[in-house]
Amino acid sequence: xxxxxxxxxEDYSQWYNDIVIKADLAEHSSVKGCMVIKxxxxxxxxxxxxxxxxxxxxxxHSNAYFPLFIPKSFFSKEAAHVEGFATECAVVxxxxxxxxxxGNIIVDExxxxxxxxxxxxxxxxxxxxxxxxxVQSYRDLPLLINQWANVVRWEMRTRLFLRxxxxxxxxxxxxxxxxxxxxxxxERMLDVYADFAENWMALPVVRGKKTANERFxxxxxxxxxxxxxxxxxxxxxxxxxxxxxNFAKAFDVKxxxxxxxxxxxxxxxxxxxxxxxxxxxxxxxxxxxLVLPPKLAPIQVxxxxxxxxxxxxxxxxxxxxxxxxxxxxxxxxxxYDDRDTQRPGFKFAEYELKGVPVRVAIGARDMExxxxxxxxxxxxxxxxxxxxxxxxHIAQLLNEIQExxxxxxxxxxxxHITEANSYEExxxxxxxxxxxxxxxxxxxxxxxxxxxEETKATIRCIPLNNKQEEGICIYSGKxxxxxxxxxxxx
RNA sequence: CGGGGUGUAGCGUAGCCCGGUAUCGCGCCACAUUUGGGAUGUGGAGGUCGUAGGUUCGAAUCCUGCCACCCCGACCA
Numbered sequence: 001x002x003x004x005x006x007x008x009x010e011d012y013s014q015w016y017n018d019i020v021i022k023a024d025l026a027e028h029s030s031v032k033g034c035m036v037i038k039x040x041x042x043x044x045x046x047x048x049x050x051x052x053x054x055x056x057x058x059x060x061h062s063n064a065y066f067p068l069f070i071p072k073s074f075f076s077k078e079a080a081h082v083e084g085f086a087t088e089c090a091v092v093x094x095x096x097x098x099x100x101x102x103g104n105i106i107v108d109e110x111x112x113x114x115x116x117x118x119x120x121x122x123x124x125x126x127x128x129x130x131x132x133x134x135v136q137s138y139r140d141l142p143l144l145i146n147q148w149a150n151v152v153r154w155e156m157r158t159r160l161f162l163r164x165x166x167x168x169x170x171x172x173x174x175x176x177x178x179x180x181x182x183x184x185x186x187e188r189m190l191d192v193y194a195d196f197a198e199n200w201m202a203l204p205v206v207r208g209k210k211t212a213n214e215r216f217x218x219x220x221x222x223x224x225x226x227x228x229x230x231x232x233x234x235x236x237x238x239x240x241x242x243x244x245x246n247f248a249k250a251f252d253v254k255x256x257x258x259x260x261x262x263x264x265x266x267x268x269x270x271x272x273x274x275x276x277x278x279x280x281x282x283x284x285x286x287x288x289x290l291v292l293p294p295k296l297a298p299i300q301v302x303x304x305x306x307x308x309x310x311x312x313x314x315x316x317x318x319x320x321x322x323x324x325x326x327x328x329x330x331x332x333x334x335x336y337d338d339r340d341t342q343r344p345g346f347k348f349a350e351y352e353l354k355g356v357p358v359r360v361a362i363g364a365r366d367m368e369x370x371x372x373x374x375x376x377x378x379x380x381x382x383x384x385x386x387x388x389x390x391x392x393h394i395a396q397l398l399n400e401i402q403e404x405x406x407x408x409x410x411x412x413x414x415x416h417i418t419e420a421n422s423y424e425e426x427x428x429x430x431x432x433x434x435x436x437x438x439x440x441x442x443x444x445x446x447x448x449x450x451x452x453e454e455t456k457a458t459i460r461c462i463p464l465n466n467k468q469e470e471g472i473c474i475y476s477g478k479x480x481x482x483x484x485x486x487x488x489x490x
Numbered sequence: 491c492g493g494g495g496u497g498u499a500g501c502g503u504a505g506c507c508c509g510g511u512a513u514c515g516c517g518c519c520a521c522a523u524u525u526g527g528g529a530u531g532u533g534g535a536g537g538u539c540g541u542a543g544g545u546u547c548g549a550a551u552c553c554u555g556c557c558a559c560c561c562c563g564a565c566c567a
Contacts, residue, residue, distance in 0.1 A: 013561095032559070087565070156491080156565060163567070216567095224567095236567060275567060306526050345527040352527095363526050373526075490567085 005353075007287050012231040019281055020160045023290040023354050033158040033165035037274070040354065041161075043298035044277055045168065049148065051200050051296075052170065052272070055192050061144040061172060066126050068150070069117035074125040077250040081124060084217020088154040090119040119152040124218060124243070124269060127173045128251040135175055135265060138257050142185070143175040143265075161278035162235075162490050169273035175265040177257065179244070182266035183221075186242040189270040190223045193238035201276065202293035202406035203227050203283050204413045205237055206436070206485060208461025213445045219269075220244040226460045226485070228413045229282040232434025234460045234487035237279050240270035278490075283409050284378075290355030291377055293405050294398040301327060301334040301394060302356045306344045306363035313338065316362050319387070326391040332398065352377060357401050358394060378405050419483065423474045426486070430457055436487050440480035442473035451475055457486045 005022055006014040020026055025041030037045065053063070069092060075082045096111030120126065127145070135143060148170045158164045172189060176182040190207060197203045205225035215222040219241035227237045248254070248264035256262055284291040294300050303320055307313040320336050327334045335356075337347055344361065351359055361373040372390060375382045378401045385393055416435025420426040429437050441447060441459065452458050462484045471480045 028559070030558075153566070155567095157561090157563085167567080169567085239567075271567085273567065308525065340525090343525050343527090343529060345525085345529080347528085348526095349528045361526070365526075 005287060005289060008230065015287070016278075016282060017160065019285055019290055025277065025281075025290075026160050028160070031165075033155065035160050035164050037168075040298065041277060044280070044292070044296060045274055047296045047298060048196075048200075048276060049170075052192075052196055053146075053148075055196065056146045056170075056172065059144075059188060059192060060142075061146045061174075063147060064145050065147055065149070066120075066123050066130065068120055070120050070123070070126045072116045072118055074129055075118055077125065078218050078246055080246070081218035081250075085121045085153075089121055090152050090154055092117040092119065120149070121151055121153045122269075122271075123147065123149070123151075123171055124173065124247055125251070128247040128253060128267075131173075131175055131265075132251050132253045135253055135255050138177050138255055141175060141177045141255060141265065142181060144172075144185075145174065146170055146172040159278075161274055161281070163275070167274050169271050171271040172269060174268045175248070175253065176267070177255065177265065179266050182244075182268050183242050186221070186223060186240045186268040186270070189268070190225065190238070190240040193240065193270070193272060194225050196272075197225055197227065197237055197276075197279075198406065200293065200295045201280055201283075202295075202402055202409060203237065203279060204406065204410040206461060206463055208463045208466075208485065210239075210461060211445070211448060211459045211484070213448050214459065216241045216269075218243060218246050220246070223464075224461055226436075226487075227279055227283060228416055228435060228487075229279070229490070230412070231282070232416060232488075234436060234485075234489040235275075235279050235282070236460070236489065237276060238270070238272040241268060243267035243269060284405055285355070288380065289353035291405065292355035292357060294357045294402045297355065297357050298333065299335045299351075299354075299356050300332050300398055301358045301360060302347075302351045303334065303336045303360045303362065304344055304347045304351075305336075305338055306361060308364070312364050312367075315364075315367055319362065319367065323387075323390060327394060330391055330395050332391075332395060348375075352380075358397055360390075360394070376401055378408075417485070420474060421471075426457075426474050427455060430455055430488065434488070436460065436485045438483040438485055439474045440471035440482070441484050442476045442478035442480055444476075447473060447475045451486070455488075457488050460485045460487050460489060 005018045008015040023040065024038050026035045026037045029036045093113055093116050094107045094111050095113060096108040097105050098108040100106045131143060134140060150166055150168050152166050155163050155165055174185050176185060194205050194207050197205045205227045207225055208223070210222040210224055216239065221242040223240045224236050225238045227235050229235055245264040245266055247267050253265050254262050255265055280296070281290060284293065305313055305316040307316060317338060324334055324336060348359065355377060357377050359375040361375065366372050370387045371384050372387060373382055373384050374397065376397060416433065418429055418433060418435060418437055420429055420437050420439045426437055426439055448459055462482070466482050468482050471483070472478065473480050
């Protein structure tokens with residue numbers, strides 16, 4: 001059926017790569033580990049940005065932009081932070097090239113930087129260095145800043161969208177007068193992410209906290225949303241960190257309270273990246289290609305005319321010219337593909353591959369009967385409907401698709417949260433059913449690492465509002481008060 | 491950084507062992523017939539065979555160095 005897409009069941013990883021390439025989302029660049037995000041893929045990112053950006057503004061944040069380069073000394077100021085990122089930093093050491101006399105361009109060794117610059121893997125340090133100058137009084141708080149940026153993490157292995165050397169993201173950085181406010185902010189932004197994932201991406205997520213071992217370098221607490229992909233592996237879709245006073249202390253950011261006391265401010269940081277596009281692909285798509293939730297689809301409706309003569313095309317086009325404004329008035333993005341260079345069957349396949357939620361096909365027969373053929377991408381069902389009130393019908397269908405995609409993913413997710421009560425059971429689940437495994441854990445990093453070493457499964461999170469129950473750790477047999485979610489992860 | 495691959499037209503490839511400047515498919519261009527699920531025919535364009543050396547009368551092919559990318563592992567969002 002679908003040309004050139006490996007079946008999901010045959011090779012999930014290859015299926016994913018095929019979709020990214022064939023749906024024209026991105027391609028490998030000539031730069032190792034870096035991708036080119038192509039226009040269609042980028043427009044999905046733009047849609048995500050637009051929604052998230054509005055949500056950030058609605059919660060009081062302002063956008064700003066900080067430098068790509070961070071002086072090495074800044075990094076050294078927060079011990080856990082530098083340790084966490086040290087192994088994956090690109091470093092700028094020189095600022096000039098020269099011709100070596102043989103026609104080769106080489107680094108000019110005389111142009112060595114006094115202090116090396118780190119290409120930001122995240123911006124806490126440069127931002128907190130800057131915040132020092134922005135905060136003096138409680139009146140300056142809370143400071144709620146977001147930036148849209150690229151970052152670089154020198155990963156050893158990369159995968160399109162899921163892990164690339166350079167990627168795009170947003171990072172929020174906030175400063176507060178009290179610990180409680182900073183924690184509330186951390187939780188608020190986690191909710192923003194969860195809401196975005198569930199209501200826009202149609203991606204059900206588990207809200208939770210990371211274990212000490214999985215925590216962000218420099219944070220006191222890391223919250224996350226975890227999603228489940230169709231192959232049963234988990235993917236972290238967003239994180240929000242309570243940073244305590246770690247960075248405020250490292251960069252000496254203090255404020256005077258109403259009572260005249262001087263104290264370090266409290267901080268949060270939070271981010272989501274282009275990795276979300278990877279999540280979107282892996283959560284919903286099928287062997288025919290990408291499946292996009294209508295709310296994030298760059299093109300929500302495509303109209304394909306089927307005609308034999310110019311007169312027939314003109315007839316259809318006249319109808320479409322009246323339909324398109326009605327759809328646009330309802331906020332629906334629509335494309336009329338009247339290219340004469342491709343045949344209808346080709347277009348059908350192409351838009352399915354690209355995940356366009358609704359296809360409208362109109363031929364001579366439809367024009368006679370005052371109908372159109374509607375095809376929905378999620379179920380691949382087709383129906384013939386009246387041209388009368390079509391825009392309303394389509395708007396409803398888009399909502400229905402959004403809902404259906406979510407429900408399908410939710411059912412899958414719920415069916416793939418399984419309790420394990422022994423290590424044998426745990427291992428059998430990992431190798432068989434996969435998905436999240438809810439199991440008792442003794443709370444030690446030692447046990448967590450042992451399990452990871454032996455099974456490659458990690459603790460994805462301790463769900464928020466987790467049910468408390470007595471039990472014993474599946475690995476050590478020590479007492480435990482709650483189950484945590486394990487999974488193999490991306 | 492270890493292990494494994496690959497580099498030949500825009501893409502995917504054959505040829506390499508056994509040296510004689512290159513195969514096939516897709517795509518592209520033109521024209522015609524087509525158009526309700528990835529059209530067909532005819533004609534055509536397109537290549538410093540990753541790169542630098544070496545061996546040879548002659549190198550995609552043999553030898554050496556280099557570069558790049560992909561996959562698997564350790565690391566990670």
